[in-house]
Amino acid sequence: MEEGAQAKLRQLCHSDASGLWRKRQTVPIRCCSEDHLYCSYAHLCLEVMHLMGISPAVLVTAGGVGAVASGFGAKGIVSNSLSGLSLYVNRPFVVSDFIDILSKNLFGM
Numbered sequence: 001m002e003e004g005a006q007a008k009l010r011q012l013c014h015s016d017a018s019g020l021w022r023k024r025q026t027v028p029i030r031c032c033s034e035d036h037l038y039c040s041y042a043h044l045c046l047e048v049m050h051l052m053g054i055s056p057a058v059l060v061t062a063g064g065v066g067a068v069a070s071g072f073g074a075k076g077i078v079s080n081s082l083s084g085l086s087l088y089v090n091r092p093f094v095v096s097d098f099i100d101i102l103s104k105n106l107f108g109m
Contacts, residue, residue, distance in 0.1 A: 047057055093099065100107040 049056060049059070096109060098107070098109050
């Protein structure tokens with residue numbers, strides 16, 4: 001066997017007590033969790049913003065305004081969805097019921 005091939009074999013395999021060559025078991029080691037990674041990215045972004053002269057307060061303010069706008073926008077969608085779910089579950093009306101709404105002067109079948 002060539003010397004380079006033997007070195008490669010030693011890297012990939014090992015000899016046990018019986019003298020047989022077996023493949024090495026490799027176990028990946030995680031140096032950090034996903035949360036630590038996300039915090040590192042956030043910190044890096046804040047440092048880059050600081051170097052560029054952008055205040056983090058601008059980012060926080062824009063995020064807060066965006067959250068309020070999204071909340072007001074989603075209010076109607078969520079309200080109508082819950083009302084529809086309530087009508088679907090309770091089934092207050094069935095086909096051929098006569099409905100009369102006096103305050104709106106509406107009636108029908």
